[in-house]
Amino acid sequence: MLNDRATENLVERIGARLVAAVPPRFRQPAFRYSFDVVNQRGINAFALPGGPMFLNRGMLQAARTDDEVAGVMAHELSHVVLRHGTLQAAKAQKFQLGAIAGQVLGSIVGGRTGQVIAQGSQFGLGTYFLKYSREYEREADLLGAQIMARAGYDPRQMANMFRTIQRQGGGNGPEWLSDHPDPGNRYTAINREAASLRVNGSADTGPAFETVRTRLAQMPPAPATRRGN
Numbered sequence: 527m528l529n530d531r532a533t534e535n536l537v538e539r540i541g542a543r544l545v546a547a548v549p550p551r552f553r554q555p556a557f558r559y560s561f562d563v564v565n566q567r568g569i570n571a572f573a574l575p576g577g578p579m580f581l582n583r584g585m586l587q588a589a590r591t592d593d594e595v596a597g598v599m600a601h602e603l604s605h606v607v608l609r610h611g612t613l614q615a616a617k618a619q620k621f622q623l624g625a626i627a628g629q630v631l632g633s634i635v636g637g638r639t640g641q642v643i644a645q646g647s648q649f650g651l652g653t654y655f656l657k658y659s660r661e662y663e664r665e666a667d668l669l670g671a672q673i674m675a676r677a678g679y680d681p682r683q684m685a686n687m688f689r690t691i692q693r694q695g696g697g698n699g700p701e702w703l704s705d706h707p708d709p710g711n712r713y714t715a716i717n718r719e720a721a722s723l724r725v726n727g728s729a730d731t732g733p734a735f736e737t738v739r740t741r742l743a744q745m746p747p748a749p750a751t752r753r754g755n
Contacts, residue, residue, distance in 0.1 A: 528563040537561045547677035552607040569749040573602040575611035593737040597684030600670035678729030681720040685713040
């Protein structure tokens, strides 16, 4: 974990605004949302059923604005409130909950200890919860855009973030987009949805985002992300 209070405060502030903006019909009172930053340089983010969300440091450094960060978080939050992870689990009953827990804990702990923890699992976390169908991705894009507008963020920045991380993802492609199928009309669909929405005020965090970017740039380089099996 990054364990930098200023960065965590920013992410938690954005996350709280987005959760408060979830449309009433999609609210899940039993869920417990949390937002944590992992000290990995891979451009990646994921959320687990029930509310926990993790953003890599590399994702924050790739973003140009806090609206772009909010775009990634709104997309992942939409997967949670639409219960996509739970639906995925229902389709894969042969996998045990212990295997999932082992992969989650192993990916967070990292290093040799994390490898030992994860060895007991039968599959990579990414292949289970993160590889959603194109329909799930489309739903998360559209609901995410709606949540952004309700929270005061520009929903067009979700589509812009996809392009930002494509440019910065390197030759093998960004890790986050590799887990999220990208049909050719995705950017167009998001912007079309954004054009029909009214942004509710402004959620601009002011200098806080640039302060965090400066802090991250001054820290020792983050380690490479460990990929699942």
